[in-house]
Amino acid sequence: MGNPEKPSDAVVGAEGEGATTEVESTKEKSTMTMEERKAKLDALRKKMHASSKANRQSLVEESARQKINAREAARLERQRALAETLRTKADAEERGEDIERAKNWEYTIEENDEWEKKLARKKRRADFEFHDDAHAARRRYKKDLDHLKPDLEAYNRQKEIALGLGPGSLITGFNPTQGASSSQLLPTSQQQQLAAENLYRDANTLIYGDNKPTEEAIDRVVGKINRDVDKKSKFSRKRNNEEEGDITYINEHNRVFNKKIARYYDKYTAEIRASFERGTAL
Known part of the structure; x- marks a missing residue:
């Protein structure tokens, strides 16, 4: 029968084995060549890129599903409203009633009067032509009252x-x-x-x-x-870069061209232009 090992000896043995393993792993890491390290880094980068791509793909799919669900819900709501309208119209035709008259029964007299006033006001304000200053001032006053x-x-x-x-x-x-x-x-x-x-x-x-x-x-x-x-x-029509004077152009490109020509030839054509303005040109 052999002598049993002491607990302290077992702990020391375990610590020695752990230290030996760490030393061996350190030696393995130190013995890795530069190409192996580069290959390992490339593998980690590829794995990270694949993970990011998968996450983005799942995010795009989730967003598309949400949009499709919202669009589908709106489509179903439109179909439901259309079906209800068609059913109401069919029921009114079977009873021999006017669909517009039956629909107007849903509104009160106050709501109907308010709607007619709104239509009349919209018709009056549809006239955008200038009549006189009093008419323009009244239109402005009415618009200001809406925001009051x-x-x-x-x-x-x-x-x-x-x-x-x-x-x-x-x-x-x-x-x-x-x-x-x-x-x-x-x-x-x-x-x-x-x-x-x-x-x-x-x-x-x-x-x-x-x-x-x-x-x-x-x-x-x-x-x-x-x-x-x-x-x-x-709403002003005046350009900030426009000089005061006669309009000698038809568009922006022509204005720039005339300005460039005037910079070189105005000193030679000043007398001719003055004669044209006086009406004494030959």
Whole structure:
């Protein structure tokens, strides 16, 4: 029966084997030639390139699938709407009804009036010819009204003070006939009286020029003016590189050619051109 090995001897043996393996691998690496290292680097680069190409291909396929799905959903929605329209038309024909009349039953009187006003406004604005300055000014005024957004909150606050109501009464849908009597609606203080005079001004009022606009209102006006100036500059027909004087060209290429010719021959033809302008040329 042999003597058993001590644990310390086993650990030392394992460490010795690991050190020997590391030394051998280091020797193998050191013994690799330059061609082998280059071949290994090329293989790693090819593998990285193939991986990048596969990732990009999968990304392109996923994007194409998403586009196809969205396009397919839109196509199915159009087909569903068309089928529903055809079915409604067929049902109306079977009952002997007018399809347009049946469709108009879906709209209220207010919506119909608004639609007719929109069509009439569109027809009026389709006239782009210049008639006179008053007509052009009116068209401009109507366009500006479309972009006007009144401050209803400030108006309601001023109206509450003028009517003697509590804060937030008009904003929350206050009904004067139900929530308060007529005596409570009349202004009872000097502040309410001034607010009422400011809100409901007539020909007999003596208040004039006391309105102080807010910073937001001033910025809105300045922005509107800047947009108008920018739009006007874009619609200008004047070229920035165009000199003042007679127009002697028919296009940009001809303008450059005439400018080049004038640089060399204007000093010789100045007298002839002056004679043509005076009408005394022979």
